[in-house]
Amino acid sequence: xxxxxxxxxxxxxxxxxxxxxxxxxxxxxALLKEVCGALLQSDVNVKLVVRLRENIxxxxxxxxxxxGVNKKRVIQKAIFDELVRLVDPQIQPFQPVKGxxxxxxxxxxQGSGKTTTCTKLANWYAxxxxxxxxxxxxxxxxxxxxxxxxxxxxxxxxxxxSYTETDPVQIAYDGVQEFKKERMEIIIVDTxxxxxxxxxxFDEMRQIDEAVRPDNVIFVMDGTIGQAAEPQARxxxxxxxxxxxxxxxxxxxxxGGGAISAVAATQSPIVFIGVGEHLHDLEKFEAKRxxxxxxxxxxxxxxxxxxxxxxxxxxxLARKLEKGETFTIRDMYEQFGMIQKMGPLSKVMSMxxxxxxxxxxxxxxxxxxxxxxxxxxxxxxTDKELDSDGKLFTQQPTxxxxxxxxxxxxxxxxxxxxxxxxxxADLMKKMGGAKGLLSGMNPHNKKQPMNPxxxxxxxxxxxxxxxxxxxxxxxxxxxxxxxxxxxxQGGGLGGLGGLGGMMGNLQNMMGQMGGVGGMPxxxxxxxxxxxxxxxxxxxxxRR
Numbered sequence: 363x364x365x366x367x368x369x370x371x372x373x374x375x376x377x378x379x380x381x382x383x384x385x386x387x388x389x390x391x392a393l394l395k396e397v398c399g400a401l402l403q404s405d406v407n408v409k410l411v412v413r414l415r416e417n418i419x420x421x422x423x424x425x426x427x428x429x430g431v432n433k434k435r436v437i438q439k440a441i442f443d444e445l446v447r448l449v450d451p452q453i454q455p456f457q458p459v460k461g462x463x464x465x466x467x468x469x470x471x472q473g474s475g476k477t478t479t480c481t482k483l484a485n486w487y488a489x490x491x492x493x494x495x496x497x498x499x500x501x502x503x504x505x506x507x508x509x510x511x512x513x514x515x516x517x518x519x520x521x522x523x524s525y526t527e528t529d530p531v532q533i534a535y536d537g538v539q540e541f542k543k544e545r546m547e548i549i550i551v552d553t554x555x556x557x558x559x560x561x562x563x564f565d566e567m568r569q570i571d572e573a574v575r576p577d578n579v580i581f582v583m584d585g586t587i588g589q590a591a592e593p594q595a596r597x598x599x600x601x602x603x604x605x606x607x608x609x610x611x612x613x614x615x616x617x618g619g620g621a622i623s624a625v626a627a628t629q630s631p632i633v634f635i636g637v638g639e640h641l642h643d644l645e646k647f648e649a650k651r652x653x654x655x656x657x658x659x660x661x662x663x664x665x666x667x668x669x670x671x672x673x674x675x676x677x678x679l680a681r682k683l684e685k686g687e688t689f690t691i692r693d694m695y696e697q698f699g700m701i702q703k704m705g706p707l708s709k710v711m712s713m714x715x716x717x718x719x720x721x722x723x724x725x726x727x728x729x730x731x732x733x734x735x736x737x738x739x740x741x742x743x744t745d746k747e748l749d750s751d752g753k754l755f756t757q758q759p760t761x762x763x764x765x766x767x768x769x770x771x772x773x774x775x776x777x778x779x780x781x782x783x784x785x786x787a788d789l790m791k792k793m794g795g796a797k798g799l800l801s802g803m804n805p806h807n808k809k810q811p812m813n814p815x816x817x818x819x820x821x822x823x824x825x826x827x828x829x830x831x832x833x834x835x836x837x838x839x840x841x842x843x844x845x846x847x848x849x850x851q852g853g854g855l856g857g858l859g860g861l862g863g864m865m866g867n868l869q870n871m872m873g874q875m876g877g878v879g880g881m882p883x884x885x886x887x888x889x890x891x892x893x894x895x896x897x898x899x900x901x902x903x904r905r
Contacts (some may be wrong), residue, residue, distance in 0.1 A: 472555030497537030
């Protein structure tokens with residue numbers, strides 16, 4: 363993510379706070395100096411940084427804190443809250459209304475990824491069940507209509523544009539009117555990219571705004587633009603009423619603080635962030651989740667949303683957990699298939715609390731290839747082997763050699779996959795059955811999903827999993843219990859069982875890729891850390 367370096371620096375500063383034997387004014391000043399320095403290096407506007415520093419100093423008055431108060435936690439919470447305040451103007455974003463035509467107009471600089479983002483947003487709404495259409499009113503850039511047409515066709519979104527009409531205002535008006543007649547619920551109008559010094563194009567933008575009368579104007583901001591973000595944002599805001607912001611190119615590693623400055627300049631909420639080039643690489647923005655991921659706290663809520671959006675069916679796994687039946691190798695294969703549905707591995711891994719940055723930021727191609735390799739090994743198994751508990755391979759080791767030859771793998775890689783399966787099966791055994799972690803939950807009664815003893819047991823287990831800062835982010839133990847109930851109601855025991863399974867599988871796979879001995883924060887669920895297989899790929903830490 364674009365602000366990963368900023369998050370790493372702030373985390374280092376917070377770690378130095380944890381190492382301090384005594385928290386006094388000198389320690390606080392040193393911490394604030396490091397945090398503010400990191401923000402300035404990331405191109406956050408200096409006025410915003412000064413305001414953040416003063417707010418934290420006002421909140422954390424060491425002389426007035428009562429005896430026995432955990433000063434470190436007070437400081438950490440103050441820093442987290444002020445970072446959230448930087449990207450959250452406390453303004454409710456536009457909410458489209460079902461059953462009526464909602465017109466959304468896109469504006470932004472040239473090269474900000476505006477046309478691609480139009481299709482991503484259209485696809486996002488279409489997946490949610492909205493009737494969506496696209497209008498290309500960009501006649502300035504050669505090939506703009508062809509690009510939108512190609513993207514819309516790929517996403518199966520209706521579109522409007524013209525190769526003959528040269529007036530973008532007329533195209534925008536005609537396209538919106540046509541789709542209103544067709545009762546489209548979301549009509550997205552793409553306009554030409556422009557710069558604040560291009561007065562003619564700014565006047566054109568104003569005319570399109572007057573012609574289509576959009577319900578929401580979205581300013582598309584390049585996340586790598588740096589110090590130029592604020593003046594550009596002010597120029598756009600001075601011409602059209604910007605209602606929302608989408609920040610693109612957040613999958614890179616350049617400075618991204620300028621985008622934060624744009625939020626302050628327009629006083630408009632960020633609604634989405636672009637995290638890649640693919641159609642699904644658009645994430646709904648929530649300030650606390652964003653800062654939590656930036657600081658390595660993970661995003662369990664976002665993880666649950668991703669699982670829900672992927673339409674993953676945990677019914678069979680839920681039944682097995684409830685009955686205490688054996689978790690087979692085929693079950694693990696199906697879990698890997700579910701992981702693939704969830705999108706790029708780097709996106710999924712960044713949602714896990716305590717994930718080492720070098721693993722969360724690894725390339726999706728590398729992670730995807732490893733996942734496919736695991737599945738390729740299992741593809742070479744017979745039905746009898748897939749439906750077994752793995753003991754066959756201990757009793758008849760020649761099966762391992764046959765599978766290795768059939769899948770083009772080494773003996774060590776096959777053995778490592780089987781050891782992963784054994785640990786995953788052990789975890790599922792602890793979670794399911796009459797005496798398992800999930801035994802007190804009643805998936806058939808949504809009004810009373812778990813008894814108090816089971817809820818307390820669940821909270822204790824999950825509280826060990828979650829970083830304390832992340833726990834505060836989701837509303838403490840009460841928020842955690844609410845999340846667990848939502849997970850259960852979303853798919854019975856499979857809501858939690860599938861999550862636990864995927865977490866275990868992902869951890870094992872990431873352990874192989876990076877050679878790390880387990881991920882901090884996951885030990886509470888009994889998920890063992892794994893190193894790479896001896897002599898196999900992925901030995902040592904990825905650099």
